Amino acid sequence: MNYSKLKFKIKRMENPITKQRLINTHNRIREYIHNTPVLKSEQINNLMGCDIVFKCENFQKVGAFKSRGAMNAVLSLHKDELIKGVCTHSSGNHAQALARAAKIAKIPAYIVMPINSSQVKINAVKNYGAEITFCESNLEARETTLNKIVEKTGATFIHPYNNWNIIAGQATATKELLEEYESLNYIIAPVGGGGLLSGTALSAFYFADKTKVIGAEPSEADDAYKSFENGKIIPSKNPNTIADGLLTSLGDKTFSIIQQYVDAIMLCDENSIIAAMKLVFERMKIVIEPSSAAALAIIMENKEYFKNKQVGIIISGGNVDLDILFNSLKK
Numbered sequence: 001m002n003y004s005k006l007k008f009k010i011k012r013m014e015n016p017i018t019k020q021r022l023i024n025t026h027n028r029i030r031e032y033i034h035n036t037p038v039l040k041s042e043q044i045n046n047l048m049g050c051d052i053v054f055k056c057e058n059f060q061k062v063g064a065f066k067s068r069g070a071m072n073a074v075l076s077l078h079k080d081e082l083i084k085g086v087c088t089h090s091s092g093n094h095a096q097a098l099a100r101a102a103k104i105a106k107i108p109a110y111i112v113m114p115i116n117s118s119q120v121k122i123n124a125v126k127n128y129g130a131e132i133t134f135c136e137s138n139l140e141a142r143e144t145t146l147n148k149i150v151e152k153t154g155a156t157f158i159h160p161y162n163n164w165n166i167i168a169g170q171a172t173a174t175k176e177l178l179e180e181y182e183s184l185n186y187i188i189a190p191v192g193g194g195g196l197l198s199g200t201a202l203s204a205f206y207f208a209d210k211t212k213v214i215g216a217e218p219s220e221a222d223d224a225y226k227s228f229e230n231g232k233i234i235p236s237k238n239p240n241t242i243a244d245g246l247l248t249s250l251g252d253k254t255f256s257i258i259q260q261y262v263d264a265i266m267l268c269d270e271n272s273i274i275a276a277m278k279l280v281f282e283r284m285k286i287v288i289e290p291s292s293a294a295a296l297a298i299i300m301e302n303k304e305y306f307k308n309k310q311v312g313i314i315i316s317g318g319n320v321d322l323d324i325l326f327n328s329l330k331k
Helices: 019-032 042-048 066-075 079-084 093-105 119-127 139-153 164-180 195-207 223-230 252-261 270-284 290-301 322-330
Strands: 051-056 086-089 109-114 131-135 186-190 212-218 264-268 310-315
Touching: 019 066, 019 164, 019 195, 042 051, 042 270, 042 290, 051 164, 066 093, 066 164, 086 093, 086 139, 093 109, 093 119, 109 119, 109 139, 119 131, 131 139, 164 186, 164 195, 164 252, 164 310, 186 195, 186 290, 195 212, 195 252, 212 223, 212 290, 223 252, 223 264, 264 290, 270 290, 290 310
Parallel strands: 051 310, 086 109, 109 131, 186 212, 186 310, 212 264
Antiparallel strands: none
């Protein structure tokens, strides 16, 4: 497979996120987020044959990049919207991030979570003071339950990724990375719903236009890859991957940006994801989510492609359900 071919596809919708908007977004949220560290590992670089820098969003507030977008979305609301609060459906990091942002803004937060959500994540959302409503574990139940909450409360729905303010917020991680390392050949970000990848691509385009952006996706959840190759959104069907943060399908806003500004989406297998995660644990002594490990797994499977290149990796988060993780590693 030739990953070197630059792909620009038909523009589907106007992108309202300008360079100045990204700068304004960063200024708006910077006091509420961490400028996360950028780490290197000489041992990993030697093993991979390239120079890798890791933007460590596992050290971000709530343990994931999602704090950036959620904070920006809440701070961008009109005062009349703030009074009624915010709501979303999420079983993971977005739920925690939005609950935290709402707490900071001193507004209500209503979170719809599937009944099989991790107890660790449920507790985290509760600790931020959000009101949780449980539903069955399917998209229809999530949306139906959320619609009832919107009708009852008038709260503003903040989509986990298909939202311009969310995308602009996520873009600030790469903006910070490029402020430290402006001459990277590649930046690799995992892709699920596409909020992080589309934001990464926009920041690279505006602040380092010679840097190519690659999305990392598990072969067992390859809807973004198929969508990118076919020029239309192909929804995820029965994804089965340890990278549970990459199970969602692209949105029309994220896909539109990805089509225009992402150079390739590359696939990796489950064994590589697990091996990459273990390698980071062992050599860097930091905890990362399986979804984060997909980016390093791409390099592991394509060493010749990245040989002697300077590569930035966005470590998307570090919220690991240890029971699920250790059971997976035993298999």
